[in-house]
Amino acid sequence: MTFLETILDEILQIFKREGIETNSEADIIRKLDIRASTFHELFSSKENMVLQVTRFDIEQQKREKAELLAKATNPVEEIMLLLVNGINKMNQINPVFIADLQKFPEAWQETIEYVTTDNQQVNAEILNRGVLGGYFRKDLNLQLVTKIILEQFFMMINPAVFPPEKYNLAEVFRSIYLYYVRGICTEAGGKQAEEFFSRNSI
Known part of the structure; x- marks a missing residue:
């Protein structure tokens, strides 16, 4: 990692653990243990810092996803690995x-x-x-299903629908996607899913 990437990773961990607004610029500089002048050379504003951290996070997610999917042996396992990874990430945020x-x-x-x-x-x-x-049903409308998966994500992170103080987001994620994926599987896909469940604690 470059110096900037190391700083972005440290800020990302702070954000995921504590949120963004709980820390002032001075708090972040203190936690990073760097000079204020160095911080201002890297980030022109708080908005710029959050944007750079977001872009860093997205690139990390892309790499992690590629590595994760490379481990799968079939499409059902790919979906399930993404599901488990999503649950784990929600638990950490x-x-x-x-x-x-x-x-x-x-x-x-x-x-x-x-x-x-x-x-x-x-x-x-x-x-x-x-x-x-032959793992997923042939009558699936792919465009519609992918849209539903996307809208379920937006619903899940909408605090008006699932207030974080009342609902565990990881459990919401599990409840939304786990049962939906099972529903679109064929008999063969369902067997693969059951085998995956038996090997993994979801």
Whole structure:
């Protein structure tokens, strides 16, 4: 990692653990243990810092996703690995972070664009391979299913629908996606899913 990447990673961990707004610029500088002048050379404003951290996070997610999917042996396992990874990530994130991120329009917009393009494309490719391989039902409307998966994500992170103080986001994620994936599987896909469940604690 470069010096900047190391700093971005440290800030990202602070944000995920404590949220964005709980720390002032001075707090972050103190926690990073760097000079204020160095900080201001890297970031022109708080908005710029959040944007750079968001872009760093997105690139990390892309690499992690590629490594994760390379381990799968079939499309059902790919979907399930993404599901487990999503649950684990939600468990590691303070819900306040997601709510805070929405207060930074440019960073939030790039996050939404990543979800709506990259994630939707990946899901569509997996579903298509799964249909062709007999793991997912042939009557699936791929465009509709990928749209539903996307909208379920937006519903999940909407604090008006699932207030973080009342609902565990990881459990919401599990409840939304786990049972939905099971419902689109064929008998063969269902067997693969059951085998995956038996090997993994979800």
